[in-house]
Amino acid sequence: MVEIQGVSKSFQKILKDGTTEVKALADVHLSIRENEFISIIGPSGCGKTTLLKIIDGLIPHDSGKILIGGKQVTAPGPDRAVVFQTFALLPWRTVLANVEFSLELRRVAKEERTSIARDYLKRVGLEDFELHYPHELSGGMQQRAGLARALAVNPLILLMDEPFGSVDAQTRQLLQEELLQLWQREQKTVIFITHSMDEAVYLSDRVVVMTPRPGRVAEILDVPLARPRIADDVRRDPKFVDLTNYIWDSLKKAMENGH
Amino acid sequence: MNSQFRINVISIVTLAILWEIAGRTLDSVLIPPLSQIGSAWLRLLISGKLLSNLVMSLGTLAAGFFLAVILGIIVGLLMGRFREVEHFLDLYINALMSAPMTAFVPVLILWFGLGVESRIAVVFLFAVFVIVINTMTGVKQVDRTFLEMARSFGAKETEVFYKIILPAAMPAIMAGVRLGMGRAVKGMVTAEMLLTLTGIGAMIMQYGSAFATDALFAVILTILIVAMITMKLVQLLDQRLTGWKAEIAIE
Numbered sequence: 001m002v003e004i005q006g007v008s009k010s011f012q013k014i015l016k017d018g019t020t021e022v023k024a025l026a027d028v029h030l031s032i033r034e035n036e037f038i039s040i041i042g043p044s045g046c047g048k049t050t051l052l053k054i055i056d057g058l059i060p061h062d063s064g065k066i067l068i069g070g071k072q073v074t075a076p077g078p079d080r081a082v083v084f085q086t087f088a089l090l091p092w093r094t095v096l097a098n099v100e101f102s103l104e105l106r107r108v109a110k111e112e113r114t115s116i117a118r119d120y121l122k123r124v125g126l127e128d129f130e131l132h133y134p135h136e137l138s139g140g141m142q143q144r145a146g147l148a149r150a151l152a153v154n155p156l157i158l159l160m161d162e163p164f165g166s167v168d169a170q171t172r173q174l175l176q177e178e179l180l181q182l183w184q185r186e187q188k189t190v191i192f193i194t195h196s197m198d199e200a201v202y203l204s205d206r207v208v209v210m211t212p213r214p215g216r217v218a219e220i221l222d223v224p225l226a227r228p229r230i231a232d233d234v235r236r237d238p239k240f241v242d243l244t245n246y247i248w249d250s251l252k253k254a255m256e257n258g259h
Numbered sequence: 260m261n262s263q264f265r266i267n268v269i270s271i272v273t274l275a276i277l278w279e280i281a282g283r284t285l286d287s288v289l290i291p292p293l294s295q296i297g298s299a300w301l302r303l304l305i306s307g308k309l310l311s312n313l314v315m316s317l318g319t320l321a322a323g324f325f326l327a328v329i330l331g332i333i334v335g336l337l338m339g340r341f342r343e344v345e346h347f348l349d350l351y352i353n354a355l356m357s358a359p360m361t362a363f364v365p366v367l368i369l370w371f372g373l374g375v376e377s378r379i380a381v382v383f384l385f386a387v388f389v390i391v392i393n394t395m396t397g398v399k400q401v402d403r404t405f406l407e408m409a410r411s412f413g414a415k416e417t418e419v420f421y422k423i424i425l426p427a428a429m430p431a432i433m434a435g436v437r438l439g440m441g442r443a444v445k446g447m448v449t450a451e452m453l454l455t456l457t458g459i460g461a462m463i464m465q466y467g468s469a470f471a472t473d474a475l476f477a478v479i480l481t482i483l484i485v486a487m488i489t490m491k492l493v494q495l496l497d498q499r500l501t502g503w504k505a506e507i508a509i510e
Contacts, residue, residue: 088408
């Protein structure tokens with residue numbers, strides 16, 4: 001489905017004494033299956049978000065290839081949609097108009113886009129808040145709206161950039177469960193960036209551990225937990241505990257090697 | 260809101276009473292009592308002199324301000340959007356922003372003569388730079404993730420402009436328009452006093468040199484009221500365009 005073949009990326013950093021090159025990603029290889037839920041975890045600044053933006057086609061990469069369904073990625077496309085860490089809801093639009101935004105850009109007619117947007121707001125449990133403005137909602141509700149906006153265009157691949165990173169712990173667990181239920185119904189490929197080991201293991205089929213900058217794939221781990229996963233049971237499952245511990249060790253090792 | 264209005268009224272009434280007392284006890288030529296100013300104002304109003312001059316002044320104000328808003332927003336948008344345009348112009352804009360505009364009046368007389376064009380030019384120059392700078396700042400401060408989000412959902416550059424940059428910058432643009440309105444009124448009176456004696460400005464000069472202080476104050480009060488009304492109009496427009504922002508401010 002998604003083939004990442006030897007992708008590298010450097011940034012020009014402008015300092016007082018001239019520019020230096022910062023290597024963000026070095027030779028990243030990853031192959032993602034259709035309808036797979038895959039998490040990418042790594043220390044801050046390891047280029048996880050950069051990788052996601054490259055997959056989305058928002059920023060160009062220096063070398064290597066990204067293939068989606070065999071076609072090379074050069075720009076954002078209708079087969080992908082992003083859920084942003086900071087929600088990125090437009091404050092001058094109501095929740096409904098925010099969800100319609102993605103459909104507006106895809107030239108969906110007014111009536112159709114309202115009915116699609118309403119449908120997705122219902123699926124994320126926001127049907128009673130469609131005329132509210134984003135600042136009137138809690139962080140968790142705002143991210144539900146962000147998720148509805150991404151789902152509304154019916155993408156094959158959902159790119160999630162630490163989507164629950166800025167909501168409180170309880171809301172985060174609720175959102176994780178809701179996301180899993182949605183994913184099971186919608187059947188989409190999800191690429192999920194996180195720095196929470198718990199979150200990665202609970203949600204994913206596979207967890208990709210990345211090294212510190214320049215980011216590369218340190219390890220790819222299968223999550224041996226049956227679905228559907230009940231949050232409370234899963235978190236007590238020894239396999240869950242073992243795997244999170246293993247990822248923690250792996251991250252520590254990657255960080256030590258990187259310095 | 261309600262208590263603010265009440266205090267406003269108390270403030271005005273207090274000032275009016277103090278003024279009346281001062282006028283009656285002190286020199287009534289220098290500080291005419293409010294009642295005398297009021298009757299002078301009525302006299303000017305009935306004779307039609309105040310209204311005809313006011314209409315003339317407001318015409319100049321509207322023309323100059325309209326041009327300043329249109330041009331100021333266009334230039335500000337370009338400067339905010341394109342770094343090259345910004346660096347090409349910001350030197351002059353910043354210099355002119357804080358320069359005393361009255362110094363340009365003789366130049367404008369040379370360029371445009373003594374007619375209405377010169378007065379419109381003065382109003383324009385007074386108002387335009389603050390609109391440019393606020394618009395530019397507004398555009399530059401647009402949250403980058405909004406731009407990224409729009410591009411990610413496939414927005415073309417024109418769509419990014421109309422659907423993200425313009426609405427996001429609107430509060431700053433309207434702040435510039437509000438400040439520009441205040442400066443435009445100053446420009447109007449300045450032009451009518453320094454350029455050609457016409458309109459409201461001419462009345463001020465005329466009554467001032469004739470020591471007709473009651474009529475002079477009547478005209479000045481009229482200017483204050485006009486300034487307040489125009490500011491209120493801009494504020495209403497602002498609320499219409501950026502109501503979402505006002506709601507945030509209340510919270």
